[in-house]
Amino acid sequence: MLPSLSxxxxxxxxxxxxxxxxxxxxxxxxxxxxxxxxxAKVRDNLAIFAEDKRNAIxxxxxxxxxQLRVAAQSxxxxxLSSQEFMxxxxxxxxxxxxxxxxxxxxxxxxNHVVYSGPYNLRSxxxxxxxxxxxxxxxxxxxxxxxxxxxGFPHIIVAVSKQENGREWILRATINxxxxxxxxxxxxxxxxxxAYIINRKGEIQTNPRFPxxxxxxxxxxIDSKFSGVxxxxxxxxxxxxxxxxxxxQEKEWLVVIEEDKxxxxxxxxxxxxxxxxxxxGGLLCVLLGILMVSRMIVVHQERQxxxxxxxxxxxxxxxxxxxxxxxxxxxAHEVNNPLAxxxxxxxxxxxxxxxxxxxxxxNFQELxxxxxxxxxxxxxxxxxxxxxxxxxxxxxxxxxxxSIKDLLRETVVFLENEMHFRNIQLKWDIEEDLPLVETDxxxxxxxILNIVDNAIDAIGKNGTITLGAAYDAQSxxxxxxxxxxxxxxxxxxxxxxxxxxxxxxxxxxxxxxxxSISYSIVTRLGGTIRFVxxxxxxxxxxxxxxxxxxxxxxxxxxxxx
Amino acid sequence: xxxxSVKNEISVLVVDDEQDFVDAxxxxxxxxxxxxxxxxxxxxxxxxxxxxxxxxxxxxxxxPGMDGLETLRYIKENYPRVQVVLLSGHGGEELGVRxxxxxxxxxxxxxxxxxxxxxxxxxxxxxxxxx
Ligand SMILES: Nc1ncnc2c1ncn2[C@@H]1O[C@H](COP(=O)(O)OP(=O)(O)OP(=O)(O)O)[C@@H](O)[C@H]1O
Ligand SMILES: [Mg+2]
Numbered sequence: 001m002l003p004s005l006s007x008x009x010x011x012x013x014x015x016x017x018x019x020x021x022x023x024x025x026x027x028x029x030x031x032x033x034x035x036x037x038x039x040a041k042v043r044d045n046l047a048i049f050a051e052d053k054r055n056a057i058x059x060x061x062x063x064x065x066x067q068l069r070v071a072a073q074s075x076x077x078x079x080l081s082s083q084e085f086m087x088x089x090x091x092x093x094x095x096x097x098x099x100x101x102x103x104x105x106x107x108x109x110x111n112h113v114v115y116s117g118p119y120n121l122r123s124x125x126x127x128x129x130x131x132x133x134x135x136x137x138x139x140x141x142x143x144x145x146x147x148x149x150x151g152f153p154h155i156i157v158a159v160s161k162q163e164n165g166r167e168w169i170l171r172a173t174i175n176x177x178x179x180x181x182x183x184x185x186x187x188x189x190x191x192x193x194a195y196i197i198n199r200k201g202e203i204q205t206n207p208r209f210p211x212x213x214x215x216x217x218x219x220x221i222d223s224k225f226s227g228v229x230x231x232x233x234x235x236x237x238x239x240x241x242x243x244x245x246x247x248q249e250k251e252w253l254v255v256i257e258e259d260k261x262x263x264x265x266x267x268x269x270x271x272x273x274x275x276x277x278x279x280g281g282l283l284c285v286l287l288g289i290l291m292v293s294r295m296i297v298v299h300q301e302r303q304x305x306x307x308x309x310x311x312x313x314x315x316x317x318x319x320x321x322x323x324x325x326x327x328x329x330x331a332h333e334v335n336n337p338l339a340x341x342x343x344x345x346x347x348x349x350x351x352x353x354x355x356x357x358x359x360x361x362n363f364q365e366l367x368x369x370x371x372x373x374x375x376x377x378x379x380x381x382x383x384x385x386x387x388x389x390x391x392x393x394x395x396x397x398x399x400x401x402s403i404k405d406l407l408r409e410t411v412v413f414l415e416n417e418m419h420f421r422n423i424q425l426k427w428d429i430e431e432d433l434p435l436v437e438t439d440x441x442x443x444x445x446x447i448l449n450i451v452d453n454a455i456d457a458i459g460k461n462g463t464i465t466l467g468a469a470y471d472a473q474s475x476x477x478x479x480x481x482x483x484x485x486x487x488x489x490x491x492x493x494x495x496x497x498x499x500x501x502x503x504x505x506x507x508x509x510x511x512x513x514x515s516i517s518y519s520i521v522t523r524l525g526g527t528i529r530f531v532x533x534x535x536x537x538x539x540x541x542x543x544x545x546x547x548x549x550x551x552x553x554x555x556x557x558x559x560x
Numbered sequence: 561x562x563x564x565s566v567k568n569e570i571s572v573l574v575v576d577d578e579q580d581f582v583d584a585x586x587x588x589x590x591x592x593x594x595x596x597x598x599x600x601x602x603x604x605x606x607x608x609x610x611x612x613x614x615x616x617x618x619x620x621x622x623x624p625g626m627d628g629l630e631t632l633r634y635i636k637e638n639y640p641r642v643q644v645v646l647l648s649g650h651g652g653e654e655l656g657v658r659x660x661x662x663x664x665x666x667x668x669x670x671x672x673x674x675x676x677x678x679x680x681x682x683x684x685x686x687x688x689x690x691x
Contacts, residue, residue, distance in 0.1 A: 332649065335649055335670070336578055336581070338671070339578065339581055339670060339671060340578055340580045340581045340584065342671055343580075343581055343584035343585055343588070344580065344584045346584065346588055346674055347584045347587055347588055350587075350588055350591050381671060
């Protein structure tokens with residue numbers, strides 16, 4: 001059992017290795033490729049998103065600037081200086097967008113010349129304001145978001161206008177909440193965020209999650225670049241993608257944070273699925289291997305057993321063949337001296353008839369001695385005779401034999417003996433048995449040997465059952481000769497077919513009966529086996545094929 | 561004793577390679593009134609026959625040198641009226657049957673009770689020409 005266990009182990013090991021490694025590699029590679037594709041896709045989406053937002057905000061700013069420019073350039077200073085005109089202008093502009101809060105005209109001294117809007121800002125002077133200086137140089141100014149006098153976040157857009165040799169500035173306040181609504185649309189997922197930040201790191205809109213760690217965004221703010229940059233970082237304790245893109249109209253950076261985890265959730269699901277599928281596959285493979293290896297091992301064991309049985313049979317039959325040859329040789333050698341002894345004893349017997357010897361005082365002794373010699377020569381002769389039967393060289397003849405008739409004819413020889421010993425005979429023969437092509441006289445010898453043994457085993461008072469049945473599967477007729485004698489113990493069972501093995505008393509058994517029977521049945525192409533239980537009895541089973549194949553090796557025992 | 565007188569006219573040659581066997585058999589047959597001689601091989605038997613043919617030859621089949629069957633054929637060729645009784649040991653049944661085909665009068669399986677041999681020899685002698 002041990003070698004088959006290690007065989008099983010090595011089968012399982014090998015197959016596992018060769019299935020696990022590719023399966024693992026496959027899962028790993030497919031997942032890896034999927035993951036990188038997915039990452040790329042997520043980044044692409046993010047970039048497209050950021051770009052879209054940037055464009056929208058740029059467009060909005062450009063619109064505001066354009067509107068203001070048109071207003072400034074297409075109206076004369078006289079028109080713009082009129083409060084009435086300015087009010088109308090504001091209301092026209094507000095019809096387009098609700099975002100313009102107020103409008104004002106400022107001269108080059110920083111004085112608010114005209115103001116239209118909800119606040120009273122007419123008296124304010126902007127001369128020292130930073131933006132005032134910038135707009136005079138650059139002709140355009142867009143402020144960061146601030147709350148200023150007005151108390152709500154807004155930006156200022158200002159353009160300059162030349163007229164009458166003087167510089168005038170048209171300034172509009174724009175409610176910057178519009179940016180919030182721009183970016184809010186982008187605030188994706190459970191933890192995503194979007195906001196605008198200026199170069200100084202001041203956030204221009206209301207982020208969804210306030211309290212940004214500017215350090216994380218710093219690398220994006222520090223340098224201006226075109227297009228989208230995506231960084232990865234930790235924000236509010238979450239791993240995030242941070243996409244940044246600079247506006248064209250203003251030095252503002254649109255930042256979009258996307259929670260890596262929730263973004264990659266489908267990927268993680270895929271990973272879990274991949275692992276599950278792989279594990280499932282592996283489990284299937286494992287089960288398969290276990291089953292297959294089991295089958296292999298069982299098969300192998302069966303074959304080994306079969307092989308062992310064949311070997312045993314081979315050993316038995318070659319033992320028989322060798323012993324057959326030996327027996328034949330010995331028998332012939334013994335036969336000749338026996339013949340001489342027999343004849344010489346006969347001669348003495350002849351001489352004992354002479355009258356002068358008959359009157360000798362030792363006549364009776366001599367006569368007894370001769371009789372004893374003759375008896376023992378007979379005994380030796382019969383042993384030799386049986387040995388020769390064992391080594392019989394005769395080619396079995398073939399007749400179609402009715403096993404039923406043969407059994408009945410054969411037991412006739414033993415009926416007296418059985419009657420004398422009070423042994424009952426029972427029959428258990430199937431109807432319509434097919435005829436068997438075999439050698440009836442040799443088979444008869446086998447039956448005699450076995451029934452003889454049964455009688456000897458029973459001794460007195462018992463039953464012998466003779467049965468026969470056809471086994472369609474093997475195409476054999478099987479005879480069963482059962483006795484209710486004492487049975488055999490294991491030691492005897494192992495040796496019954498050995499030549500000269502006998503448990504009978506000297507002179508009563510030669511121990512050749514079963515070995516001869518064995519060699520005959522083998523030669524006839526059949527099998528002989530027995531079942532014996534000490535205390536219960538013994539059953540011999542002889543199976544003979546209905547049709548004899550003409551195999552050359554059938555005769556191996558008989559060849560010289 | 562008519563039987564003895566019949567036997568006295570019957571000459572028998574016993575052929576076997578076993579000297580002691582031949583001796584004993586010759587003595588026993590002689591005691592029963594046959595004119596008996598022995599030979600230890602086929603060749604010796606033929607030589608004896610050359611000198612003087614006999615009625616019946618009792619011939620063992622298994623012999624070294626020229627075996628029983630060969631001797632039988634030779635005898636039948638040269639002395640067709642000499643009757644041959646074959647003795648075959650165990651396993652020699654087939655040879656016995658073949659011997660019958662070559663013209664043996666009978667074949668007997670060893671061991672043969674002497675009475676049986678005597679009967680067979682007397683029967684065989686009936687077919688042999690009266691010397
Ligand atoms: N039916 C049986 N019940 C119990 N023991 C048996 C039976 N048949 C055979 N044996 C045992 O097997 C031994 C060998 O049997 P086998 O026929 O070969 O020889 P034998 O009967 O002893 O002698 P032989 O048959 O030559 O006279 C027997 O001595 C006996 O011990
Ligand atoms: Mg026996």
